[in-house]
Amino acid sequence: MGDKVLMKGTEAIGEAAVKAGCKCFFGYPITPQTEVAAYLSKRMPKINRVFLQAESEIAAVNMVYGAAGTGVRCMTSSSSPGISLKAEGISYIAGAELPCVIINIVRGGPGLGGIQPAQSDYFQATKGGAHGDFNMPVYAPASIQEMADIIQEAFDVADIYRTPVMVMGDGMLGQMMEPVEFRDVQARELPEKASWAANGLHGRKQHNVINSLFLKPEELELHNEKLQAKYAEIKKTEVKYEVFNCEEECDLIMVAYGTTSRICKNVIKLAAKEGIKLGLVRPITLWPFPQEAFDKTIDKTKHGYLSVEMSCGQMVEDVRLSVNGKKPVGFYGRSGGMVPTPAEILDKVKEIVGGAK
Incomplete structure (x- = not known):
């Protein structure tokens, strides 16, 4: 247990991700979540972890795909229009069954809209978020303390189910300041990653290939059935x-x-x-x-x-x-x-x- 510190919501997200063991962050600035990236741009290099500002939201989410494929904990963050640009990559990540955390600090829309707080991305987040039959767990914290606590859980759930997980807050929650304590959260029992991660480890009897392409419809249907069984389990065990x-x-x-x-x-x-x-x-x-x-x-x-x-x-x-x-x-x-x-x-x-x- 540590002392409480006064932090902006977006910065608390960054520190909570560090505490949760996030090794790589890939992002692109967009209001009102830019401080997530700004905070991690200073924090990550000091602890020998990866921060990379990509050339676009599309590039950032595909970097997440690559890093997640090696089995390391990784994260990206954005605000509403940026999440739309990441949508194709999120579907690929779900299809390839890769764990990662995605932050959406929601602003008003549609279109470029405005930078004030909104909750108008609910449909996008909860009804799949992109093409194809998939879902991802979506957390909606109501305070900066809860947001910090949920980041750890989001990484754990991502690892347990090999799925992207979204933490969604509105622009007010991202920009306000509140006291927050970075607690030592007991990590859940996590599955091994060696059986699927493409991380260059030697001694395997088979190559691990990260892929979401199934050209034979029979194989793709089986894959979808596997995913749906996973989502049914999440519905049983992860409701809050x-x-x-x-x-x-x-x-x-x-x-x-x-x-x-x-x-x-x-x-x-x-x-x-x-x-x-x-x-x-x-x-x-x-x-x-x-x-x-x-x-x-x-x-x-x-x-x-x-x-x-x-x-x-x-x-x-x-x-x-x-x-x-x-x-x-x-x-x-x-x-x-x-x-x-x-x-x-x-x-x-x-x-x-x-x-x-």
């Missing part, structure tokens, strides 16, 4: 969520992640002063989505759920699938970098539950 203030029956349960969930906790306090009982379901893994949290709370809410997002309505679709018509599901969102205020969310709550009690 928080259920807050739902011990007793609520008038309404909000659903929010990241920075928006912190705002919703303030809404709960404001609503209580007016006699309105609110709860919160906070997904920490966006994929796999925490269906279980809704099974646990479906009988605790009078008026159903309200999905609160910094988007035009994306996670709300997964909330509706999870609730499966058993209770109403509403939506409140701001977009383009606008951050919802507690007062305006409370107004939406009152619209649903009928005002103060």
Whole structure:
């Protein structure tokens, strides 16, 4: 256990990656995540690790493919348009079953959009993120401390399942400063890499070839079935969520992640002063989505759920699938970098539950 230090979210990501044993970082600057690369550009060379600013996001993600293929822990980071450029490489990495961590500090879109915080990359992150049948675990921390803790877990999950893992925070979480403690996290039991990594070790009976190309459809289907079995296991074992203030029956349960969930906790306090009982379901893994949290709370809410997002309505679709018509599901969102205020969310709550009690 160490002392807490005041750090910007993006810099805390960099230090947490170092603590997690990241050996190589490949990236390209884009606001609001540039400080991840800036921090690691100074930190990595001092400890004899690799930092490389690539000529583009496309080059960076393909460097990750190469480094991950040798079995070392590696990471890249970007913001929304940059993740789109990395999409082809992410699909290749998933297809080749390579472990890596991808950071997305989300900005407003579509297009170049703006540099203010948003959550409008939810569909991109959770519905595959690129071409082909694949998924990747997606974590959505709500504080800089949680972000630092999750980095270690992300690297472990990537190694255990041989998969890319995304840690997704909005621009506010990336740019704000909070006290953070870099804890000694107990690493999980990890599988060996010698059976698949192409790292030049001698004494193997076969060559290890890193590949995602299967020209025979029968072979590609078998590969897809193998991947789907892996994703089914991740759904069983890697779901994370928080259920807050739902011990007793609520008038309404909000659903929010990241920075928006912190705002919703303030809404709960404001609503209580007016006699309105609110709860919160906070997904920490966006994929796999925490269906279980809704099974646990479906009988605790009078008026159903309200999905609160910094988007035009994306996670709300997964909330509706999870609730499966058993209770109403509403939506409140701001977009383009606008951050919802507690007062305006409370107004939406009152619209649903009928005002103060």
